[in-house]
Structure formats: C-alpha cells, structure tokens
Amino acid sequence: MHKLAAGAAAASCLLLCSCAATVTLPVVDLATSETAATPESSSIGLVLPQADTSIPVWLAYAALQATPENAFFLPGTVQLNVENILQNPELPNGCEITSAAIVLNYLGFDIDKVTLAENYxxxxxxxxxxxxxxxxxGSPADELSFYCLPGAITTAVNTYLDKQGSTYSALDITGAEPVRLEMYLAxxxxxxxWATRAFTEPLYNYTFTLADGSWPYSNSHCLxxxxxxxxxxxxxxxxQEITEIDRDTFALRYEELGNHAVVITQ
Known part of the structure; x- marks a missing residue:
C-alpha cells in the first residue's frame, strides 16, 4: 500500500511514495473534497509528526490534482558530485567551517577553509x-578547542556571501527530519x-558546562x-573517516546531536 506522509512539520509538504520514487507537494485543505466519490478498497496512510491516521485514496488524488505544478518527485537515489576538503592539518577542530567551504566551493565560490575561518x-x-x-x-586551528553549531556557521557564511554581493544565503534548518534533507539533495x-566522528556514540567532556547547564560534546562532528x-x-x-553510513545509524546520531543542519541556497 502506498503511503502519503508529511516529511517534516517545517517542510509543509506531503509525500506520496511508491516503489520507484516519492512525490512531495504542499499541504492543502483536503476537507474541501468531502463530496468526491470514494473507492472502498483503497486507502493511503497520512503519517503526521504526532500521529498515524488514514485517509481515503481519493483525498490524496485530490491533493495532487489541486497543486500539480508544485508536485516534486523525490528520486530513490541521489549522489551529488561534491569535492571533499580535509580540515587537517591547518584546522584540527575546524570541521564545521571546512564543511562550509566544501559547500561554497561546490556552489562555485573560490574560498579556502583557512580564510573562511580566520576572517568570517x-x-x-x-x-x-x-x-x-x-x-x-576556542579556535578551529587549536587542537584543544571544541566546536560550534549552526548559528555560528550561518553567521560566517552569510557575512562572506554578503561581501561577495551574492544572492545565496546560509539557512539554519535545525529540526529537519532526514526526508527533508533528501529533498534538498534531490x-x-x-x-x-552535525553528528559524531565516524557516527560513534556521543561522548561528553565533563570538565565544564555550557551556559544551559549541559556537558559539551567531545566528539561532535560536522560533515x-x-x-x-x-x-x-x-x-x-x-x-575523511567515513563516506557512507546506513540510514538508521545516521538518523540516530543526527537526532542525538540535535538535528542540526544548514543549507546554502538562493
């Protein structure tokens, strides 16, 4: 049976999955189609963030027909040709800003990791x-430093992009579920x-606490x-510790580290 799912609350979309692909479209008011004829033998599950209910298949078709120009098919496989950049030896704790440099270079900007770290x-x-x-x-060039989260990276990237007069901007999408990340990739x-190094279990440094009272991570990693x-x-x-990980392990570590994510888009 096919499933119609809301990929993430922030995404405001529906997903129609089949064996080959997934179609996404903005959420619409399906209640307006109450009088449509209803096939008795078919249904589509509507998976919401907090519940799992069912709606008739004709409601899903009504939604598809309501906004066909906005429908988006999510491929079963996506692989972008992104060239990696190593953070070492210059930035032993600079995984976040190096990851930002990786994406900026993929988008056509000529910026190196050290310049991005030192100036932005x-x-x-x-x-x-x-x-x-x-x-x-601390400093990403210092082996005894720690890490940063999306707010610091979006500040750095957007300051750089503003200086270039670019129409691109960095967006903090923290909270996005994996399916929403797939939509960006597609x-x-x-x-x-943000996850952990090599997707191992989270480790903590117990020598000091952050302002919110939590222990800082000792193996936080951005890639x-x-x-x-x-x-x-x-x-x-x-x-350069890992190039792939199974879907369940990624989802677990990504969630344990707070579902932190950033995209650079126009």
Missing amino acids: LPIRIPYWEADPEVEFM QGTPVLV VLTGYDEDNYYFADPM
Whole structure:
C-alpha cells in the first residue's frame, strides 16, 4: 500500500511514495473534497509528526490534482558530485567551517577553509565561556578547542556571501527530519549536518558546562551530506573517516546531536 506522509512539520509538504520514487507537494485543505466519490478498497496512510491516521485514496488524488505544478518527485537515489576538503592539518577542530567551504566551493565560490575561518567565523576564547550556537568554542586551528553549531556557521557564511554581493544565503534548518534533507539533495543542494566522528556514540567532556547547564560534546562532528539511496547516506567528510553510513545509524546520531543542519541556497 502506498503511503502519503508529511516529511517534516517545517517542510509543509506531503509525500506520496511508491516503489520507484516519492512525490512531495504542499499541504492543502483536503476537507474541501468531502463530496468526491470514494473507492472502498483503497486507502493511503497520512503519517503526521504526532500521529498515524488514514485517509481515503481519493483525498490524496485530490491533493495532487489541486497543486500539480508544485508536485516534486523525490528520486530513490541521489549522489551529488561534491569535492571533499580535509580540515587537517591547518584546522584540527575546524570541521564545521571546512564543511562550509566544501559547500561554497561546490556552489562555485573560490574560498579556502583557512580564510573562511580566520576572517568570517566568530570565535570566543577561552572556549569555556563560549556559546557554541553563537561562536566557535576556542579556535578551529587549536587542537584543544571544541566546536560550534549552526548559528555560528550561518553567521560566517552569510557575512562572506554578503561581501561577495551574492544572492545565496546560509539557512539554519535545525529540526529537519532526514526526508527533508533528501529533498534538498534531490534539488542539488548538499547539506551540512552535525553528528559524531565516524557516527560513534556521543561522548561528553565533563570538565565544564555550557551556559544551559549541559556537558559539551567531545566528539561532535560536522560533515556534508551529499547523497542517499535505499540503504545508505553519503558524505564529504573533512576528517575523511567515513563516506557512507546506513540510514538508521545516521538518523540516530543526527537526532542525538540535535538535528542540526544548514543549507546554502538562493
């Protein structure tokens, strides 16, 4: 049986899956089609973020017919030709800003990781006083530093892009479910994602706490999601530790690290 699913609340779309592909379209008010004839033998499951209910197949078809110009088919396999950049030796803790450089270069910008780190990334020293959402905890060139989260990266990238007079901008899409990441990939947009090094279990540093009282991660890692297929997700990894991981492991680590993600789009 086919499924009609909302990929993520923020995506405001419906997904119609079949063996070969998935179609996505904006959510519409299906209640307006109450009087349509209803086949008795078929139904499509509507999977919402907080519930799992069913609607008749004719309602799904009504939604498709209501906005055919906005329908988007999600391929079963996507692999973008993204060239990797290694963070070492210059930036031993610079996975986030190196990942940003990877995506910017994929989009045609001529910017190296060190210039991006030194001239655009907000940093805070000492690292234990930093807010990782706002600034990098220490310096990415320092082996004893920590990490940053999407807020610091979007600040760095958007400052750079503004200076170039570009129409591109970095967007924090934290909270996006994996299916929404796939939608970006299918449109040719690689995604910066936060997980752990080599997708191992999260580890923590217990020598200090962040402003919110939590322990900082000691193996946080940012890398670029470049593709997917039925079994795996694929990456450009600044640490060159991994190029692919099974879908379940990615989803687990991605969620454990807060579903943090950034895209650079027009």
